Amino acid sequence: MADLSVNISGLTFKNPVTTASGTFGYGDEFTDFIDIGRLGGIFVKAVTGRNRDGNAYPRMAETASGMLNSVGLQNKGVDHFCREIYPKIKDFNTQVIVNVSGSTVEEYVEVAERINELENIPGIELNISCPNVKLGGMAFGTVPSMATEVTREVRNVYKKVLMVKLSPNVTSITDLAKAVVDGGADVVTLINTLLGMAIDVERRRPVLSTITGGLSGPAIKPVALRMVWQVHKAVNVPIIGLGGIMNATDAIEFLLAGASAIQVGTANFIDPQISVKIVDGIDAYLNKHKINKVTDLIGALRTE
Amino acid sequence: MQFNKQVQELKVTGYTRLNPRHFVLELLAPEKLPVILPGQFAQVLVEGSPSTFLRRPFSIHTVDYSRNTIRLLIQIKGEGTRHLARLKEGDSLNVMYPLGNSFSIPTTKEVLLVGGGCGVAPLLFLSQFLHQQQIRPSIVVGFRTREEVSEIEEYSRYGDVFVTTDDGTEGEKGLVVDHSIFQKERLPFAKIYCCGPDAMMKTVARLARMHRIDCEVSLENTMACGFGVCLCCITPTDKGNERVCVEGPVFNINRLKWQ
Ligand SMILES: Cc1cc2nc3c(=O)[nH]c(=O)nc-3n(C[C@H](O)[C@H](O)[C@H](O)COP(=O)(O)OP(=O)(O)OC[C@H]3O[C@@H](n4cnc5c(N)ncnc54)[C@H](O)[C@@H]3O)c2cc1C
Ligand SMILES: Cc1cc2nc3c(=O)[nH]c(=O)nc-3n(C[C@H](O)[C@H](O)[C@H](O)COP(=O)(O)O)c2cc1C
Ligand code: FES
Numbered sequence: 001m002a003d004l005s006v007n008i009s010g011l012t013f014k015n016p017v018t019t020a021s022g023t024f025g026y027g028d029e030f031t032d033f034i035d036i037g038r039l040g041g042i043f044v045k046a047v048t049g050r051n052r053d054g055n056a057y058p059r060m061a062e063t064a065s066g067m068l069n070s071v072g073l074q075n076k077g078v079d080h081f082c083r084e085i086y087p088k089i090k091d092f093n094t095q096v097i098v099n100v101s102g103s104t105v106e107e108y109v110e111v112a113e114r115i116n117e118l119e120n121i122p123g124i125e126l127n128i129s130c131p132n133v134k135l136g137g138m139a140f141g142t143v144p145s146m147a148t149e150v151t152r153e154v155r156n157v158y159k160k161v162l163m164v165k166l167s168p169n170v171t172s173i174t175d176l177a178k179a180v181v182d183g184g185a186d187v188v189t190l191i192n193t194l195l196g197m198a199i200d201v202e203r204r205r206p207v208l209s210t211i212t213g214g215l216s217g218p219a220i221k222p223v224a225l226r227m228v229w230q231v232h233k234a235v236n237v238p239i240i241g242l243g244g245i246m247n248a249t250d251a252i253e254f255l256l257a258g259a260s261a262i263q264v265g266t267a268n269f270i271d272p273q274i275s276v277k278i279v280d281g282i283d284a285y286l287n288k289h290k291i292n293k294v295t296d297l298i299g300a301l302r303t304e
Numbered sequence: 305m306q307f308n309k310q311v312q313e314l315k316v317t318g319y320t321r322l323n324p325r326h327f328v329l330e331l332l333a334p335e336k337l338p339v340i341l342p343g344q345f346a347q348v349l350v351e352g353s354p355s356t357f358l359r360r361p362f363s364i365h366t367v368d369y370s371r372n373t374i375r376l377l378i379q380i381k382g383e384g385t386r387h388l389a390r391l392k393e394g395d396s397l398n399v400m401y402p403l404g405n406s407f408s409i410p411t412t413k414e415v416l417l418v419g420g421g422c423g424v425a426p427l428l429f430l431s432q433f434l435h436q437q438q439i440r441p442s443i444v445v446g447f448r449t450r451e452e453v454s455e456i457e458e459y460s461r462y463g464d465v466f467v468t469t470d471d472g473t474e475g476e477k478g479l480v481v482d483h484s485i486f487q488k489e490r491l492p493f494a495k496i497y498c499c500g501p502d503a504m505m506k507t508v509a510r511l512a513r514m515h516r517i518d519c520e521v522s523l524e525n526t527m528a529c530g531f532g533v534c535l536c537c538i539t540p541t542d543k544g545n546e547r548v549c550v551e552g553p554v555f556n557i558n559r560l561k562w563q
Contacts, residue, residue: 025533032308051445052543060526060536067528071535074545269529
């Protein structure tokens with residue numbers, strides 16, 4: 001039995017397998033299928049300052065080896081999270097990280113301050129792919145100066161582990177990674193969904209109510225892997241990698257490219273037991289290759 | 305008996321081609337079937353093509369606890385259902401079930417079931433279930449044409465069946481909602497259960513309101529997960545955006561934001 005534990009900015013994860021925000025609910029829907037305690041951690045669904053109804057139907061379009069979504073951060077707001085959800089998830093035997101979103105810097109700060117008070121939440125993950133309403137809807141995560149600012153403002157109030165999740169919809173992912181590290185991020189997560197669209201030719205209309213939406217699933221894996229590799233070479237903080245991971249082999253690719261942990265997203269929809277199977281698969285790989293600890297795989301890609 | 309959702313490899317033990325567009329799969333569970341309620345559905349994995357990446361949802365058509373089998377009634381639409389139509393006895397199929405809520409148990413014996421197209425799928429199971437409650441419903445089912453009229457003997461075991469076809473080749477001509485049963489001044493029903501295309505369900509809902517009859521409909525929606533985590537399948541209700549795969553697929557029309 002190999003040592004699967006990883007240390008991410010002082011937090012111990014019993015293994016590098018976690019679940020991606022927005023694809024795992026608050027965990028409770030998965031208790032029919034798996035023992036959540038077997039996972040390294042879970043990243044729960046985005047929390048915003050106030051209730052959001054999300055976008056209109058249709059919110060989903062299946063595409064080749066992937067799917068587009070335009071859920072639009074539907075959630076009941078941070079008050080509801082602290083009062084109703086937190087008590088139900090605080091004793092999960094795994095690291096529970098909260099994904100924080102907003103449309104203004106103030107909203108991110110407000111949510112982060114509230115989550116900071118929750119004893120059993122050791123970290124937050126800022127979702128900076130959201131549009132900044134004050135700046136004409138341009139996503140925080142696409143302009144380095146805005147990414148630095150929102151990270152810094154949250155850093156000022158948030159005392160635990162601060163992770164920032166990067167959007168891949170940029171020309172230079174390393175510039176964004178450096179920008180959030182400058183702002184005080186302890187960890188970077190990448191990637192969020194890639195902006196895409198689908199068209200129904202019979203009706204000559206977009207499939208999604210929002211016209212464009214976020215692409216996820218195996219279709220985006222090569223892009224995600226490339227970005228993890230580039231960011232691994234560019235910054236000195238731990239990376240949590242994701243994008244299209246469907247099995248243990250995919251997960252190991254991300255570790256080799258430089259991720260200290262991985263998240264399983266869309267794959268949860270198809271096989272709700274996949275995250276635990278990936279833990280077992282990584283263990284089997286380590287045993288087969290006679291590697292004692294999973295940390296030996298991190299960034300171990302041979303390029304010469 | 306288990307109440308939990310399962311992901312299992314089911315074995316195809318029966319395949320019936322009803323007509324060129326519809327077929328019924330009988331699937332054998334490897335363990336004792338969980339408790340399944342009428343209106344619940346299954347998410348079926350279609351392997352072997354990048355364009356059938358997500359599972360496909362199908363209503364549970366019938367349940368046989370003594371043989372440990374369920375049946376699905378499937379209409380061929382696209383790549384996924386075409387692939388399922390090629391399955392053979394002995395093949396296995398990865399299925400997540402039972403999902404969603406169910407039709408409520410009626411407090412009256414005056415029950416009407418209305419189904420159109422592949423929307424008839426959950427109604428056979430529902431009529432079996434009502435039969436066990438000593439209720440014999442009236443069942444109006446609509447098909448395109450005579451060739452597609454199927455399983456009438458099965459429905460007739462549990463209820464009084466009325467058929468419509470779009471082209472009038474069998475039963476009354478027209479859509480389900482055009483059937484003479486709906487043209488009466490007073491409809492002799494206290495509960496309607498309905499499943500089919502949206503336009504049809506909306507018409508039935510209007511009729512039900514007009515006649516002050518309690519009515520439940522089973523909605524379809526684009527689903528990614530089918531068990532409540534992705535929030536892709538929402539429908540606006542009196543409680544905000546609710547998930548068709550968890551709070552539904554069955555909704556009382558009073559709760560929906562339908563005009
Ligand atoms: C709760 C629920 C229960 C269902 N029960 C049954 C059933 O008992 N029998 C049956 O034959 N079908 C049922 N359906 C519809 C069935 O899921 C779709 O027809 C099927 O997924 C199409 O897959 P495909 O790969 O063949 O077609 P695709 O190539 O995916 O699609 C073909 C066409 O069908 C449309 N479509 C795809 N999925 C859906 C959907 N979920 N709802 C509406 N339109 C869709 C697409 O937009 C496209 O135009 C149900 C759907 C839901 C949500
Ligand atoms: C339905 C859906 C909802 C999502 N919601 C969120 C969210 O609330 N916050 C967030 O940071 N990312 C969200 N994501 C993005 C995922 O966490 C993940 O970054 C992305 O899907 C890529 O990984 P995957 O290919 O493994 O799914 C969502 C993705 C999907 C498919
Ligand atoms: S299909 Fe995912 S929540 Fe309903």
